[in-house]
Amino acid sequence: EAGVVQSPRYKIIEKKQPVAFWCNPISGHNTLYWYRQNLGQGPELLIRYENEEAVDDSQLPKDRFSAERLKGVDSTLKIQPAELGDSAVYLCASRPRPKVNRANTGELFFGEGSRLTVL
Amino acid sequence: AQKITQTQPGMFVQEKEAVTLDCTYDTSDPSYGLFWYKQPSSGEMIFLIYQGSYDQQNATEGRYSLNFQKARKSANLVISASQLGDSAMYFCAMREPYQAGTALIFGKGTTLSVSS
Secondary structure, eight states: OOOOEEEOSEEEEOTTOOEEEEEEOOTTOOEEEEEEEOTTSOOEEEEEEETTEEEEOTTSOTTTEEEEOGGGSOEEEEESSOOGGGOEEEEEEEEOOOOTTSOOOOOOEEOOOEEEEEO | OOSEEOOOSEEEEETTOOEEEOOEEOOSOSOOEEEEEEEOTTOOOEEEEEEETTOSSOOEETTEEEEEETTTTEEEEEEOSOOGGGOEEEEEEEESSOOTTOOOEEOOOEEEEEEO
8 A cells, every 4th residue: 555645855946936745645544733843852743634525724824825735635835925934844644534443543544744845 | 830750861771671661640530541652763653551540450561561650640652671762852742631542642752762
């Protein structure tokens, strides 16, 4: 089974430029998350999707960040314009629908992340 | 207030020795889940072990075990017989309340270095 796929793995841009990250979750996983991980810190949630609906975007800086998950599969996270403080690793994760009457640990499956450097 | 606290920025251990990585959490919800993830230098977060708040026994997965002390709100990860490949960043995380889809809240992590 293929894991969560993210691209690009690395991106270097100048401040004020736009950037976009793409995520393809594990097939059949209806919940998708975007996290941001600053250097030496733990991941912090930006947005969560249930199918194509953004159900938790309270931590997404909406003045410059946007995300979409068309058709409830792939997702794109965009930053426009990028600022120096946006330098971080952007992690995508997915989670399957919990199975009825079965133990569900509910762990998230992560991609390798997209490392953004803003100069 | 921090929900997940990992007080050890770095830990050092010799191969074949056991090591304990500390994690304390804060929640007022009786139903929650606790997770440990490993993040090697490649960047991917790898799920290690899970403990539910109602689980009676401490979770174990191979060389990993979780020392769950509910009254103290601690969920320490124990790695037995450390290997060089265990060198990585380790994150403790919590989901609250336990329901489908709720995101994980992560601690700041502990860097583990295993030497030969």
